Amino acid sequence: MQSFYLSAGRALVIKATEIILLDISTVAKNKIQLVCTDCGADYAKWQGQCTECKAWNTLKEFREAKDPTGRPNFAQDERFQGYTGSQAGVQTLSAVDLADQTRIVTGIGEFDRVLGGGLVPGSAVLIGGHPGAGKSTLLLQTLCHLASEHSVLYVTGEESVQQIALRAQRLNLPRDDLKILCETSVARITEVAKELDPKILVIDSIQVMFAPDVDSAPGSVSQVRESAAWLTRFAKQTGTILIMVGHVTKDGTLAGPKVLEHMIDASVMLESSADSRYRTLRAIKNRFGAVNELGVFAMLDSGMKEVKNPSSIFLNRSDAASSGSIVTVVWEGTRPMLIEFQALVDGTTMGHPRRVAVGLDANRLNMLLAILNRHGGVFTGDQDVFINVVGGVRVTETAADLASVLAILSSLRDRPLPNEWIAFGEIGLNGEVRPVPNGQERIVEAAKHGFKKAIVPLGNKPRKPIEGITVLAVKSLDEALKHLRDE
DSSP, X not given: OEEEEOSTTEEEEEOSSOEEEEXXXXXXXXXXXXXXXXXXXXXXXXXXXXXXXXXXSOEEEEEOXXXXXXXXXXXXXXXXXXXXXXXXXXXXXXXXXXXXXXXXXXXXXXXHHHHTSSBOTTOEEEEEEOTTSSHHHHHHHHHHHXXXXXXXXXXXXXXXXXXXXXXXXXXXXXXXXXXXXXXXXXXXXXXXXXXXXXXXXXXXXXXXXXXXXXXXXXXXXXHHHHHHHHHHHHHHHHTOEEEXXXXXXXXXXXXXXXXXXXXXXXXXXXXXXXXXXXXXXXEEEETTSOTTOEEEEEEETTXXXXXXXXXXXXXXXXXXXXXXXXXXXXXXXXXXXXXEEEEEEEEOSSSSOOEEEESSOHHHHHHHHHHHHHHHOOOOTTEEEEEEETTSOOOOSGGGHHHHHHHHHHHHHTOOOOTTEEEOOEEOTTSBEEOOTTHHHHHHHHHHTTOOEEEEEGGGOOSSXXXXXXXXXXXXXXXXXXXXXXX
C-alpha cells in the first residue's frame, strides 16, 4: 500500500485492489498533553517541576476527547428552548432578559449567605471538603426540602441508593419527591436529565464520573476535566442548576485539575477539624456573590444545623482573665465576627526557637515578631511562640495583626488583658497601625457583645461616640503597647 499527500488536506491511498481518497482533515485526533493538577498549566512533555506554580511531580497525562465535535448539543433540544444558554444571537446588555434569573432559596440561611442569596439557574457550583465533613448530609437536607417545590435529581456514584435512603430516614427528612439515580457515566446522566428536566442536578461526586470518549480511568485529570466540562455545558444550555461534590487532597486543596475552578461559577469549601462538631462553609469563588463569605454549621445527630450567631460559639471564655488571650473582630464576607486569639510564649530549649501558627499564616507571624522587636523593643529570639485561633477558624485578613501582637506580649510578660478588651488593625513594617475596612461596623458588633474598650487604628476612629464602648485610637505600635503597659 502506498500513500500520496495531495493539496487541501487530502491523501491518496493506493492498495493492491482499490484506490481510496481520504479527507484527513476529518480524521479524529487524540492529542496528548501533560497538565499540572495544582494549577492546570499545560505542557507538551513531562518535567519534574511545574514552572507556573513551582510544584513537584504534579504533571499528569491528559488525553483530549477523540471527537470533541461529536458531543450532544443540548441547545437544539426543543424542550430546552428559551433558556439564555441556548441563545447564540448577539444582543446588547439592556436587551438581556433577567426574568428567568430569580434565585432559588435553599431554606438554610447560612448556605444561602455563602452562595450570595441562593442558587442561580444555569449556574455550576462545586462543593469540596474532607471525607466526613458533611457535604452529602448538607446537600441531602437541602434537596429533600427543595424537592417539594422544584424538580431535583440526585446522582450518586459513590454510595448506593439504599445508603442515601437510610441517611434520609435517620435524619427524618421527607423522601417522597426527591429523585435519585446511581450512575457514573455523564452521557447516561445527561440523557436521563433530558427526560426528567430537573431544575437542580447534583453530582456526588465528580471524581467518580467518566466521559465515554476519554481513554482513562475515572478520577484522572482527563476524566475529571472532561466530565465537568460536559456537565457544565449541559447546565448552561438547559438552565439547570448543577451542584458537584469534589474531594480534597491531604493538604486541603481540591483534588483534580485546578482548571476545574475556572469552569464553574461558584466554589465553596466545607471545612472541619477532627475534634470539633462545628463546620465552616467558605466561598472561594463566587460569580454571584461575595468571595470569602463564611457560613457556620453544627453537626448534630439530626444533621447539619446552621449557627446564626457564630460569634457566640467562638467566645466561650472563662470569667477570669488569662495572659495571652484577646478578642479581635474579623470581617467574613458581609458580616463581622468576633474571634479569640490565644498566644503562648515560652523559653526555648533548642537552638532555633519554634514559631507555630494555627489558623494564621506562619510567615505573617514571623513578620510581626520582627516588627515587635524593631519598633516595640520586645525581643523574642530566645522564645518559642505559639499562636492559635480559637474555634478552628482560619483568619486570612491583616486586621488581626494588632490582636496577635498584643496576645504575644501579654503571654511574654504574663500580664492578663481584661476580658472586655478587643483590638484590630493592620501593622506595617514601619510600626504604623493602618486602618482596615468596615471599622465602625466591627466596633458596633463588639459593643453588642458587651465589650467595653477597643484599641483600633486612628483611621477607624468613629466620628461619633458609640454607646457602651470606649475607643482608643492609635497610629503606631508603640502607642498600642503603651495602653497595654498602663493597664
